[in-house]
Amino acid sequence: MPEPVLSIRDLVVNFATDDGIVHAVDGVSYDLYPGETLGVVGESGSGKSVTVMSILGLIPTPPGKIVRGEAFFKGVDLLKVKERELRAIRGKDIAMIFQDPMTSLNPVFTVGEQIAEGIQVHHPSVRDEAARDRAIELLQLVGVPNAQRRVDQYPHEYSGGMRQRAMIAMSIANEPSLLIADEPTTALDVTIQAQILEVMKKAQVETHAATIMITHDLGIIAEMADRVAVMYAGHIVEVGDVDTIFHRPRHPYTLGLMNSLPRLEADERWLKPIPGQPPSMINVPPGCPFHPRCELSRGREPCHTEFPLLEPIDSSQHKSACHFKHELAGETSKFADEAAS
Amino acid sequence: MTNPNPSASEHLQGAPPQLDRPSPETATAAEAEELTTFHEEGLEVVARSQWQLARRRFFRHKLAVGSLIVLLLIVLVGVFAEQIAPYSFREQSPLDARMAPTFEGQHYFGTDVLGRDYFSRTVFGIRTSLYVAGVVALLSTLIGALYGAVSGYFGGWIDNLMMRFVDLVLTLPILAVLIVIAALLGNGTPIRVAIILALFYWTTLARIIRGNFLSLREKEYVEAAKASGASDMRIIFRHMLPNSMGPIVVNATLIVATAILVEATLSFLGFGVQPPQPALGKLIDDARGFMQTMPWLVLAPGVTIVVIVLCINFVGDGLRDALDPTQRRLRA
Amino acid sequence: MLIFVVRRLLYSIPVLIITSFLIFWAVTVSGDPLTTVRQIPRVSQDTINAIIERNHLLEPFIVQYWEWVKSAFTDGFGTTLLGDAPIMPDIRRVLGNTMQLIIAAEILSVILAAIIGVVSAVRQYSSFDYAATTFSFLGFATPTFFLALLLQILFTNLYLSTDVRIFYTSGLSSAGADNFLIDRLQHLALPVITLAVLGIAQFSRYVRASMLEVVNSDYVRTAKAKGVRRRNVVMKHALRNALIPFVTAIALDFGGLFGGAIVTETIFGIDGMGRYLVSHLNTRDVYPVMAWLMLTSVIVILFNLIADVIYGYLDPRIRYD
Numbered sequence: 001m002p003e004p005v006l007s008i009r010d011l012v013v014n015f016a017t018d019d020g021i022v023h024a025v026d027g028v029s030y031d032l033y034p035g036e037t038l039g040v041v042g043e044s045g046s047g048k049s050v051t052v053m054s055i056l057g058l059i060p061t062p063p064g065k066i067v068r069g070e071a072f073f074k075g076v077d078l079l080k081v082k083e084r085e086l087r088a089i090r091g092k093d094i095a096m097i098f099q100d101p102m103t104s105l106n107p108v109f110t111v112g113e114q115i116a117e118g119i120q121v122h123h124p125s126v127r128d129e130a131a132r133d134r135a136i137e138l139l140q141l142v143g144v145p146n147a148q149r150r151v152d153q154y155p156h157e158y159s160g161g162m163r164q165r166a167m168i169a170m171s172i173a174n175e176p177s178l179l180i181a182d183e184p185t186t187a188l189d190v191t192i193q194a195q196i197l198e199v200m201k202k203a204q205v206e207t208h209a210a211t212i213m214i215t216h217d218l219g220i221i222a223e224m225a226d227r228v229a230v231m232y233a234g235h236i237v238e239v240g241d242v243d244t245i246f247h248r249p250r251h252p253y254t255l256g257l258m259n260s261l262p263r264l265e266a267d268e269r270w271l272k273p274i275p276g277q278p279p280s281m282i283n284v285p286p287g288c289p290f291h292p293r294c295e296l297s298r299g300r301e302p303c304h305t306e307f308p309l310l311e312p313i314d315s316s317q318h319k320s321a322c323h324f325k326h327e328l329a330g331e332t333s334k335f336a337d338e339a340a341s
Numbered sequence: 342m343t344n345p346n347p348s349a350s351e352h353l354q355g356a357p358p359q360l361d362r363p364s365p366e367t368a369t370a371a372e373a374e375e376l377t378t379f380h381e382e383g384l385e386v387v388a389r390s391q392w393q394l395a396r397r398r399f400f401r402h403k404l405a406v407g408s409l410i411v412l413l414l415i416v417l418v419g420v421f422a423e424q425i426a427p428y429s430f431r432e433q434s435p436l437d438a439r440m441a442p443t444f445e446g447q448h449y450f451g452t453d454v455l456g457r458d459y460f461s462r463t464v465f466g467i468r469t470s471l472y473v474a475g476v477v478a479l480l481s482t483l484i485g486a487l488y489g490a491v492s493g494y495f496g497g498w499i500d501n502l503m504m505r506f507v508d509l510v511l512t513l514p515i516l517a518v519l520i521v522i523a524a525l526l527g528n529g530t531p532i533r534v535a536i537i538l539a540l541f542y543w544t545t546l547a548r549i550i551r552g553n554f555l556s557l558r559e560k561e562y563v564e565a566a567k568a569s570g571a572s573d574m575r576i577i578f579r580h581m582l583p584n585s586m587g588p589i590v591v592n593a594t595l596i597v598a599t600a601i602l603v604e605a606t607l608s609f610l611g612f613g614v615q616p617p618q619p620a621l622g623k624l625i626d627d628a629r630g631f632m633q634t635m636p637w638l639v640l641a642p643g644v645t646i647v648v649i650v651l652c653i654n655f656v657g658d659g660l661r662d663a664l665d666p667t668q669r670r671l672r673a
Numbered sequence: 674m675l676i677f678v679v680r681r682l683l684y685s686i687p688v689l690i691i692t693s694f695l696i697f698w699a700v701t702v703s704g705d706p707l708t709t710v711r712q713i714p715r716v717s718q719d720t721i722n723a724i725i726e727r728n729h730l731l732e733p734f735i736v737q738y739w740e741w742v743k744s745a746f747t748d749g750f751g752t753t754l755l756g757d758a759p760i761m762p763d764i765r766r767v768l769g770n771t772m773q774l775i776i777a778a779e780i781l782s783v784i785l786a787a788i789i790g791v792v793s794a795v796r797q798y799s800s801f802d803y804a805a806t807t808f809s810f811l812g813f814a815t816p817t818f819f820l821a822l823l824l825q826i827l828f829t830n831l832y833l834s835t836d837v838r839i840f841y842t843s844g845l846s847s848a849g850a851d852n853f854l855i856d857r858l859q860h861l862a863l864p865v866i867t868l869a870v871l872g873i874a875q876f877s878r879y880v881r882a883s884m885l886e887v888v889n890s891d892y893v894r895t896a897k898a899k900g901v902r903r904r905n906v907v908m909k910h911a912l913r914n915a916l917i918p919f920v921t922a923i924a925l926d927f928g929g930l931f932g933g934a935i936v937t938e939t940i941f942g943i944d945g946m947g948r949y950l951v952s953h954l955n956t957r958d959v960y961p962v963m964a965w966l967m968l969t970s971v972i973v974i975l976f977n978l979i980a981d982v983i984y985g986y987l988d989p990r991i992r993y994d
Contacts, residue, residue: 522703606818
């Protein structure tokens with residue numbers, strides 16, 4: 001395996017609130033390899049966004065606190081580096097696409113001005129004219145019609161899909177080696193979603209960037225990801241390549257996720273959601289965070305008391321954090337069944 | 342991602358545990374029992390009513406609670422003015438004139454040139470101020486809430502017209518208009534001053550309630566009430582106004598504060614409450630000529646006003662935090 | 674943009690008309706303007722008849738209103754009740770003085786409030802923030818007249834003990850002053866400070882809240898994620914958005930300042946609009962009072978208009994209204 005572009009090790013992030021300390025990220029580690037797309041899946045509150053925002057220093061640090069951990073990017077630990085260096089990386093080597101393009105774009109500046117700013121901040125010698133031309137180029141690349149005119153328009157004059165295209169244009173302006181997309185399509189219509197995913201694929205091809213795709217939508221993972229990391233309650237519970245995760249998951253949560261999706265082709269009489277609620281992030285129950293809802297556990301010992309570590313199964317590329325993961329060997333999700341039939 | 346929220350027992354009626362995958366019909370009661378117990382672990386469910394939550398939030402603010410206590414004491418002073426004040430408002434004892442604050446003769450705030458005890462005068466002045474402020478708050482809340490409710494509930498051109506009127510009222514500088522009206526129509530009694538003030542201070546609440554109602558209108562329970570034949574009045578009073586209690590209470594508190602300040606200003610200028618009725622502003626005006634030699638005569642009533650308004654503002658702040666849970670404050 | 678301005682202007686006209694009607698009606702309805710005059714024994718019946726004649730007091734209400742409106746344009750609102758002084762020249766004089774006071778106070782308020790508000794927001798929960806909050810709360814709780822008196826006591830005592838005049842505690846100028854400007858500033862300082870304090874208390878909270886909201890917004894997060902320097906994030910992205918509502922609030926506050934000026938001028942003995950109003954109210958002379966109200970409305974409406982225009986200029990979203 002080549003060297004990872006990004007290597008997160010044992011990241012722990014807390015938030016101080018009126019009700020207590022929220023353990024948003026509780027020991028997360030994963031690697032990202034060049035050119036690949038890593039899908040990070042999880043429910044709201046699982047810590048998937050907080051993880052990447054902490055790396056870029058975008059968490060407000062009065063309530064938030066990075067307790068420990070390392071995040072190596074091209075040999076540099078982003079969590080220990082000075083603000084000035086981090087700033088040089090943000091928007092240039094690592095770029096981020098946010099969820100809601102309407103609120104993520106400044107309403108009082110034109111789209112062109114905002115894209116140009118991203119360029120000029122990192123390349124101060126570029127003149128306004130040149131930056132504007134480059135902005136037009138980028139808008140055309142992401143498929144914004146009539147880019148010559150649109151570049152001088154304000155965000156509220158764009159449609160939702162166009163705004164997200166503009167955000168993508170802004171993120172690839174400086175040809176980053178790492179692209180992070182945090183729920184890029186959640187705020188958009190389903191039909192627009194497909195278009196945006198296409199634009200993202202195109203952006204990846206253009207920049208050869210490694211991508212982290214954060215989402216709760218398994219459909220997007222299936223389409224975009226090479227590898228998948230599943231998060232639950234601030235932990236990674238399973239990591240593997242996309243086929244394995246979808247067809248032969250080795251963690252009860254992942255299996256539950258896969259089996260809970262409704263399928264049109266199969267003849268199902270009941271939907272099978274995962275019973276129960278995600279745990280409170282303030283008073284985390286001891287042992288495995290998933291055990292109150294886990295059917296594999298059946299109340300057995302290590303689940304209540306001992307926290308399961310993320311350990312490799314078969315090959316080092318497939319890891320699961322479950323005391324009884326071996327019992328799932330031979331289990332297949334309904335996706336695999338259909339693939340077989 | 343599916344929402345795993347259906348309650349355990351409902352879910353278990355037909356759907357089996359995933360991993361064994363028995364068919365729906367064979368799920369046993371024992372399995373259902375097992376799964377129910379698991380779901381209760383790690384869950385944080387504590388039922389509390391809304392008011393209890395609000396009260397808990399309010400009492401977390403030490404400043405607000407402290408101010409509330411001080412305020413209650415002051416109200417008691419105002420109510421029991423006769424018992425607390427050693428002298429009457431106009432009583433003069435020329436032999437004790439021009440005294441600095443002292444324990445002698447119970448002249449805690451000193452006396453003026455005519456020998457009037459300023460502590461007593463302040464105490465009676467407090468009563469007037471609180472009375473006027475209370476009446477203003479009550480009246481303007483009633484007018485404002487009703488006005489805003491009607492405007493917001495009916496919407497359309499009614500709302501447009503009513504709001505334009507509000508804009509018009511607010512076009513002129515309020516203090517100036519108040520002074521003019523008080524001069525022309527006032528007779529120096531507290532109640533009339535209160536009515537005049539209320540005529541202008543209902544507007545903020547009207548705007549707030551109207552805004553609230555415009556959005557509440559769209560909620561399903563309002564539509565449901567309409568569909569089941571409830572009259573407009575019933576809907577407004579039983580369904581919508583209770584939901585707006587938070588802003589109403591907070592706003593009423595702020596109006597009390599403003600009313601105290603304005604009443605004092607009016608009586609200072611001579612257009613508000615006038616003798617023989619006691620008024621804090623008038624006390625200060627009376628003492629103005631002797632400010633250099635007997636500054637305490639100005640300071641005592643003045644600081645009293647500041648303390649009262651400060652306490653009201655702190656309490657109002659605490660109330661706002663308690664009743665408006667949408668503003669979650671993170672600890673520093 | 675131009676259409677926007679014109680529309681707002683046209684809208685102001687009916688507002689002005691209705692306001693003028695309300696003013697006239699409210700004042701007239703409060704009783705016979707001659708009540709006080711009739712009680713003065715020196716005044717002859719002839720004088721009274723002349724007043725009735727001049728002000729059309731026996732004619733129907735609508736005619737009186739019309740005559741008054743006419744007098745506003747042709748005759749500068751006519752004269753006082755007793756006919757001894759034309760209104761317009763007096764108002765012009767006092768308005769000039771008051772405007773000096775109000776504009777200086779507003780400028781001071783705005784600058785200080787903006788600085789305090791922005792710093793408080795950027796350094797939330799710091800000791801500066803707490804100090805500023807305390808100052809604001811005190812500012813809200815102190816009646817303007819009390820503050821004015823306190824300042825008077827303070828600076829008079831300073832003068833008495835050190836024999837140095839830092840600021841004057843009354844009047845607009847001293848006769849025979851060496852430097853007119855400095856002298857005027859010394860006289861205006863205390864009234865301006867008095868007026869400004871409430872404005873600072875209010876606006877600094879407003880700016881702080883606005884900044885906090887903006888600083889936690891998504892687009893500021895995007896700017897940071899792009900690598901923009903912290904200073905530029907605040908000054909360029911956050912400030913511009915946060916100031917938009919602030920600017921309108923300032924313009925809309927001018928009405929309140931007129932009220933504050935009434936008290937301040939009375940205490941500091943300044944020959945301005947406030948004192949003019951109060952003295953004529955004391956004599957129950959309604960004509961200067963009506964003129965005062967009308968002119969003030971015009972000014973306030975004008976400032977509302979300016980506020981709208983500035984808002985439209987700063988926020989592209991409402992321009993295409």
